[in-house]
Amino acid sequence: MRYMLAVRPSIRRVAIWNRTAKKARALAAALSIPGIEIGAVENAEAAVRDADIVSCVTASRDPVLRGAWLKPGAHVDLVGSFTPEMREADDEAMRLGRLFVDTRRFAVGHCGEFIQAIAAGAITPEHVVAELAELCSGAVGRGSAEEITLFKNAGGGHLDLMVARAFHDLAVGRAQQS
Known part of the structure; x- marks a missing residue:
């Protein structure tokens, strides 16, 4: 994700989806970047439609x-x-x-x-x-x-x-x- 921020510093929100919701939540919790809202989502379609x-x-x-x-x-x-x-x-x-x-x-x-x-x-x-x-x-x-x-x-x-x-x-x- 940091490589994307290097070329797109305007990113402020990241949604993480995984077929296993628990893994998505764990990854979102493990990532911490000041100024970036990082969260797990349970619906891939909704996340992609907004991305x-x-x-x-x-x-x-x-x-x-x-x-x-x-x-x-x-x-x-x-x-x-x-x-x-x-x-x-x-x-x-x-x-x-x-x-x-x-x-x-x-x-x-x-x-x-x-x-x-x-x-x-x-x-x-x-x-x-x-x-x-x-x-x-x-x-x-x-x-x-x-x-x-x-x-x-x-x-x-x-x-x-x-x-x-x-x-x-x-x-x-x-x-x-x-």
Whole structure:
């Protein structure tokens, strides 16, 4: 959640939903960030309908996010599912979203959101607008304030390497400043 606050410091409210309400309450209680209201919710649909940003971090085989719940302008992060059998978002969410991925190869070729939505005819591989590097360059992005955007993090060792390199560079920079 802190990474989102780094890029969206205007966030003031976070709703946490889990298929097990007790786990959602425990996570909400464990998180404490000054100026941010963090609470557990029992109704995923109601939480998503009101959300500007939706993050899914599950190992679900069945979609927990429905495209019909997304409001215009919402952004979706899909982080959890990483096999062809797993998926967090349904075909409608995939169809509605302007799709971005960390890498096409991993996301389109290995993740259930893409494999299953493509098999159902909801999207094609060409619906992916850009990979993370292209997105970070600023060359592409949201097309309008009303557009629903969806980013799929398929994972992979390359991302671990990029993060490690970023931390290394920060540490070296701090050491040189001392």
